[in-house]
Amino acid sequence: MPPDPLPATARPVLFILGPTAVGKSALALEMAERFGAALLSLDAMQVYRGADIGTGKPTAEEQARVPHGGINLVEPGERFTTADFLRHAAAFLAQCRREGRPVIAAGGTGLYFRALTRGLCEAPATPPALQAELDALPLEALRERLRRVDPSMAEPAASPLDLANPRRIARAIAVAEISGKSLLQWQLETPEPLIPVQDFTSVLLLRDLPDLxxxxxxxxxxxxxxxxxxxxxxxxxxxxxxxxxxxxxxxxxxxxxxxxxxxxxxxxxxxxxxxxxxxxxxxxxxxxxxxxxxxxxxxTRHYAKRQLTWFRKESIVRQINLSRSATLNFLEWWT
Structure with a gap:
């Protein structure tokens, strides 16, 4: 079962979203210190212990300055799902609420943002044998298999799926083959989100392409x-x-x-x-x-492009171009 939605707090959760290297972490840390907030990482790679430099994980000194969640949760090679992240996030947010501490959630994993604010569908888990079979397939073979088992999810113009991401395609294939129902249908039956729309505000950080x-x-x-x-x-x-x-x-x-x-x-x-x-x-x-x-x-540049494509589909976010705007212009609407 998904975690229960959290009750409203005095200050909404602030999501700072954007592609890699845009400046999310520095801004989030600055704001957390200014407002006495805790930071929840929305980076699916920062959950792995020991993978620090290459994932842009906060340093030990930065972690000492501000409480952090969403980092150093499992060992490399261990399975960690979006459902696992939601359970961790629910406990972290509840602790912050008890302490009266506001929360800033920052990162570039769009699926974590969507799961927190829209809920996570309860589609069946992928069996290890099927996962290994799909992991061995090249991207085009995955796309072809998706077209066979779930044509609606394979159509670039209409699919909510990132069709350049083999892990997401493999998941859609597995759900369709196991349950006989499209992942999109499962998503439409998703339970209430952990953080409903009235309890958060969000900003998408951008930069001019040459700058980024x-x-x-x-x-x-x-x-x-x-x-x-x-x-x-x-x-x-x-x-x-x-x-x-x-x-x-x-x-x-x-x-x-x-x-x-x-x-x-x-x-x-x-x-x-x-x-x-x-x-x-x-x-x-x-x-x-x-x-x-x-x-x-x-x-990394290709990944940043995919992140931007994902986040630009999220109509609830405000956008700030840091190549053209002062970083802290938007602070007023979080106070």
């Missing part, structure tokens, strides 16, 4: 300079190469392969849980191949 593209490139390069490759090498050592190679966050898989190649050149067995700190350091400090960095930048 440059910020994405700078962000990726900054992450690499901050030790992202070292983070990935350590995660591979802890969880194994397959788990990190298949990790859904952008960049982790390609960096895992890059670190394995770096270890090969150094004649170091990798991954190996018995690897010494000295050997791991040698692997981690090898430069990342420039083509890997450039591909991560390209993939």
């Amino acid at each position: 593209r440059e910020r994405i490139a700078a962000r990726v390069r900054s992450m690499v300079s901050a030790g992202w490759a070292d983070e990935v090498a350590r995660l591979v050592t802890q969880h194994g190469l397959p788990a990190i190679r298949d990790f859904p966050a952008i960049g982790y898989g390609s960096l895992a392969i890059d670190r394995k190649e770096a270890a090969r050149k150094l004649d170091i067995s990798f991954p190996d849980k018995a690897l010494s700190e000295k050997a791991l350091h040698r692997i981690s400090t090898q430069p990342v191949a420039p083509d890997i960095v450039e591909q991560i930048i390209i993939d």
